[in-house]
Amino acid sequence: MAATTETATATRPDTAWRDEIRRLAAERDAVLLAHNYQLPEIQEVADHTGDSLALSRIAAESEASVIVFCGVHFMAETAKILSPDKTVLIPDARAGCSLADSIDGAQLRDWKAEHPDAVVVSYVNTTAEVKAETDICCTSSNAVDVVRSIPAEREVLFCPDQFLGAHVKRETGRENLHVWAGECHVHAGINGPELAERAASVPDADLFIHPECGCATSALYLAGAGTVPAEKVKILSTGDMVTAARETEASSVLVATEIGMLHQLRKAAPEIDFQAVNERASCRYMKMITADALLRCLRDGTDEVRVDAATAQRARDAVRRMIAIGQPGGGE
Template sequence: MTAASVLDGVRNTEAGYTGVEPDAAWAAQVRELAARRGAVLLAHNYQLPAIQDVADHVGDSLALSRIAAESDAGTIVFCGVHFMAETAKILSPAKTVLIPDERAGCSLADSIDAAQLRAWKAENPGSVVVSYVNTTAEVKALTDICCTSSNAVEVIESISPDTPVLFLPDQFLGAHVQRRTGRTNIQVWAGECHVHAGINGDELAAQVRSHPGAELYVHPECGCATSALYLAGEGIVPDEKVRILSTGGMLTAARASSARQVLVATEVGMLHQLRKAAPEIDFQAVNDKASCRYMKMITPAALLRCLVEGRDEVHVDEATAAAARGAVERMIAIGTPGRGE
């Protein structure tokens, strides 16, 4: 089996690598190539179902990075977006980290860069910087403490209530933290995930009305999180049926739920894991078009190319990685992150 024969039909387009069907033969090739390379395959919850099913581990970005750090594998293939692969490299500096397509970026991570954060910090001396893990390595290096969506409240509560906080980059997660903590000295960066922001309150309300009795799982990055709480407050949805949850939290809730139907407000890739976790529940997307084009750039063809050619390798310079690692480790010391985003 030569590289040319394996990659026959693979095409490089602006939208990503195409030309490969994710059939049983493809899955067998992927497993064989990963074994030859001594690689562990990691897939984020928002990946295509075929990518999730062929991976060694599926989960949120930080949990996967921690799995990678603990793995004996010398090579990590991270099927996710670029900042996630960077985080894996930060936590596993001696390992080779590959992402199947380096063009798989993130609109949320791109909403603030290092220069913007430096300027914001200069305008607010004495503030503690809390960054969501959905940020670049350079931004993490300028951060005091990172957080995930599942432990953001816990991280904020670990900071003295008299100390001002700069929270970035997600404005909806920031608003969720403000609601939960009641703190008034948190400034929130006006960034957003284009997919989550696109799940709006009007369509959420319409779906709730057309699915009476359904439970509602809403990711705190969603623009409709406030609308979900409003619907509960108005009695349109019983309060106990509205859950603002990280991806890991959704899986935990699904396994424990007795609901017959659940409406899910997050990226549609999450439905695959939810349906596997609780096959007796009818999971429906609040917006079935909420698909991240960057996540979906990790195609079957891209993964095959990655394993054959050893591309694309992710690098983080030593000084940046050391500073960023400190922000992540301070988060880990506070609580139990890595169970959801």
């Protein structure tokens, strides 16, 4: 196998590479986790593939002493929060997240100071620092239920995703819900006109729409206007998309989320024609976890993710409050 570089993948993800990855994982006593948006070869070599929260919970239950999280940095942090006594590695620590970076701890503390009696609900797609300032975390699957669990008279600060927040406000009808103006740059780029054009070109297709998408409101408008049958519009987390793929009776599905998701959907229901609403919706941070990066991680034990104990405890409390409300479903 060729030498590793920092800027490009030289290693071919062939049988020899897969055998070496599995050998090193066994040697290091590591469980390999891959997010649904990862490169197909990373998903295929992993022990478990799924959404970030589901993978973090699998990691916590695993007997492995090392967690290798193939995803972005906040996901590896969440795994560390839920598994404080295990070593957590991410194959490339530079793999960040535009959504998680849209709010930091200081900004959230300032926002809380403006609304001292409000309950803070933060999406799991946030840093450990933000989770530590949060009352209750949520996923895209249970965000509506989490907000509904809060007394109606209490103000709610919802962060960081404005599109998920808009979805929650629409579903709950709650006027005292304040939404942070953050976004995932990939999901925000999947727009309404693009969705309408694609839906018109494949009129019998189901629409699987991630609630972080800029086109989520447009999808509901298309359903309300009768342009697309309402039963064909499904607002879903990544984890719920896999479930819906196995259950749909449609022969074609248009998918509005990061294109890495198509790999798992096609595995779940190979008889269905899954098409991206936007074929350019690729997260450059997710794709930083290359064959070379994973090989380097397992050989050298890089890059380790650490969260200080006090921050981790406060963040863990926010995640546990969410789980106590009910099954969190898909992580994002």
